[in-house]
Amino acid sequence: MSTSLTIVADENIPLAEAFFAELGELRCVPGRDMTAATVADADVLLVRSVTSVNQALLAGSRVKFVGTCTIGTDHLDLPWLAEAGIRVASAPGCNARAVVDYVLGALLHLAELSGDELEDKVIGIVGAGRVGGTLHKVLKALGWQVKICDPPRAAQEDGEFYPLDTLIDDVDVLCLHTPLTREGEHPTWHLLNAERINKLRAGQWLINAGRGAVVDNAALEARLAAQDDLWVALDVWENEPQVNVALAKRVHLATPHIAGYSLDGRMRGTEMVYLALCEHLGIEPRQSLANVIPEHWLKGLRITGKAEFEALLSTVSRAVYDPRRDDAAFRRHLRLPDSERAGAFDALRKHYPVRREIPGIKLFTRQSSADLNQLAKALGCSVETL
Ligand SMILES: NC(=O)c1ccc[n+]([C@@H]2O[C@H](COP(=O)([O-])OP(=O)(O)OC[C@H]3O[C@@H](n4cnc5c(N)ncnc54)[C@H](O)[C@@H]3O)[C@@H](O)[C@H]2O)c1
Numbered sequence: 001m002s003t004s005l006t007i008v009a010d011e012n013i014p015l016a017e018a019f020f021a022e023l024g025e026l027r028c029v030p031g032r033d034m035t036a037a038t039v040a041d042a043d044v045l046l047v048r049s050v051t052s053v054n055q056a057l058l059a060g061s062r063v064k065f066v067g068t069c070t071i072g073t074d075h076l077d078l079p080w081l082a083e084a085g086i087r088v089a090s091a092p093g094c095n096a097r098a099v100v101d102y103v104l105g106a107l108l109h110l111a112e113l114s115g116d117e118l119e120d121k122v123i124g125i126v127g128a129g130r131v132g133g134t135l136h137k138v139l140k141a142l143g144w145q146v147k148i149c150d151p152p153r154a155a156q157e158d159g160e161f162y163p164l165d166t167l168i169d170d171v172d173v174l175c176l177h178t179p180l181t182r183e184g185e186h187p188t189w190h191l192l193n194a195e196r197i198n199k200l201r202a203g204q205w206l207i208n209a210g211r212g213a214v215v216d217n218a219a220l221e222a223r224l225a226a227q228d229d230l231w232v233a234l235d236v237w238e239n240e241p242q243v244n245v246a247l248a249k250r251v252h253l254a255t256p257h258i259a260g261y262s263l264d265g266r267m268r269g270t271e272m273v274y275l276a277l278c279e280h281l282g283i284e285p286r287q288s289l290a291n292v293i294p295e296h297w298l299k300g301l302r303i304t305g306k307a308e309f310e311a312l313l314s315t316v317s318r319a320v321y322d323p324r325r326d327d328a329a330f331r332r333h334l335r336l337p338d339s340e341r342a343g344a345f346d347a348l349r350k351h352y353p354v355r356r357e358i359p360g361i362k363l364f365t366r367q368s369s370a371d372l373n374q375l376a377k378a379l380g381c382s383v384e385t386l
């Protein structure tokens with residue numbers, strides 16, 4: 001198909017060529033460097049989370065469709081885009097499963113470091129949408145205790161929801177999965193402020209894979225400097241790509257905003273925006289992710305003997321993805337001079353190694369067991385008896 005559309009896209013959108021080149025003239029540019037001049041002649045703008053899309057970027061352009069190949073939309077000025085009549089599409093849930101795989105890896109790592117058993121922990125999920133809700137299902141299916149805080153959902157549905165401060169008092173592990181919002185009834189900017197951070201109990205675990213500014217990073221750094229008594233995993237940071245280095249050095253798992261970076265999740269994001277653009281243009285989609293996504297490099301694992309439940313979980317989860325790899329790369333980047341660090345943060349993300357997701361892996365065994373079946377079901381894997 002040839003049209004006169006000009007499509008400007010972030011160069012880090014995977015499969016941009018495969019999905020969008022047939023829809024018009026595709027120009028891929030670095031997302032952080034997009035300016036009004038870059039997009040002046042564009043009809044369609046495709047971004048990731050690093051581009052602020054607002055009046056300053058688009059007022060002088062003819063852009064009528066903005067697609068973000070991400071779950072988060074905090075980089076988009078949605079009220080202005082609506083007022084300007086610009087159609088917006090995002091990719092809800094595209095990498096939710098990847099974040100769940102990251103959280104499993106983070107939990108396993110913090111359990112090893114602290115010497116605590118995961119099955120003894122009460123895990124609190126703050127923000128139980130596509131990511132937090134999927135995490136809730138997986139953790140419950142693993143047999144663990146989970147409590148949820150989600151005031152917007154609590155206002156609309158029946159169910160067991162807890163206020164954040166109750167959750168902070170009650171749980172052993174806090175997992176943050178809210179969007180970043182500054183307005184509305186339940187804003188999340190600095191939801192974990194100094195007061196709440198200082199209320200965290202010695203030995204409590206904190207995992208943030210939502211957005212960096214949901215936690216007051218300076219306050220968390222101050223708490224850890226004064227009392228080094230929490231177990232912390234941070235995937236997201238205030239003011240990325242600049243990171244609070246003192247905080248990063250104090251936490252136990254530090255990664256460069258890659259919790260959602262499975263190949264599957266990133267490519268799903270592209271496909272979802274492609275489908276939305278086709279609908280906007282009134283054309284039949286001709287490309288599909290199933291045609292272009294590479295085969296999973298790990299078909300299955302052969303389990304040859306009996307093992308403890310957590311050891312089995314750790315084997316399966318880490319065979320597919322182990323966030324300690326990303327932590328090691330992130331810590332190397334922390335040693336760089338200030339002037340190079342922000343670029344290196346972006347480079348870690350741009351050149352992220354291929355990572356796939358846990359569901360679909362086959363667990364081969366001579367003798368299945370209740371533990372293995374439960375684990376497989378919880379993780380979305382299947383058991384095949386040899
Ligand atoms: N680290 C990563 O790589 C990564 C990957 C994907 C998503 N994210 C972030 O995670 C966020 C959540 O993703 P999702 O797909 O679950 O979004 P979602 O919209 O499906 O769910 C968000 C949930 O948070 C709840 N919520 C809103 N304000 C809240 C508050 N003040 N307290 C508690 N709960 C609140 C909402 O009611 C909703 O249920 C995204 O907006 C994005 O910023 C990060």
Ligand SMILES: O=C(O)[C@H](O)[C@H](O)COP(=O)(O)O
Nearest residue numbers: 048049050070071072260261
């Ligand atoms: O919101 C999302 O989907 C995730 O945070 C996603 O991983 C962001 O990736 P980025 O756009 O920063 O490459």
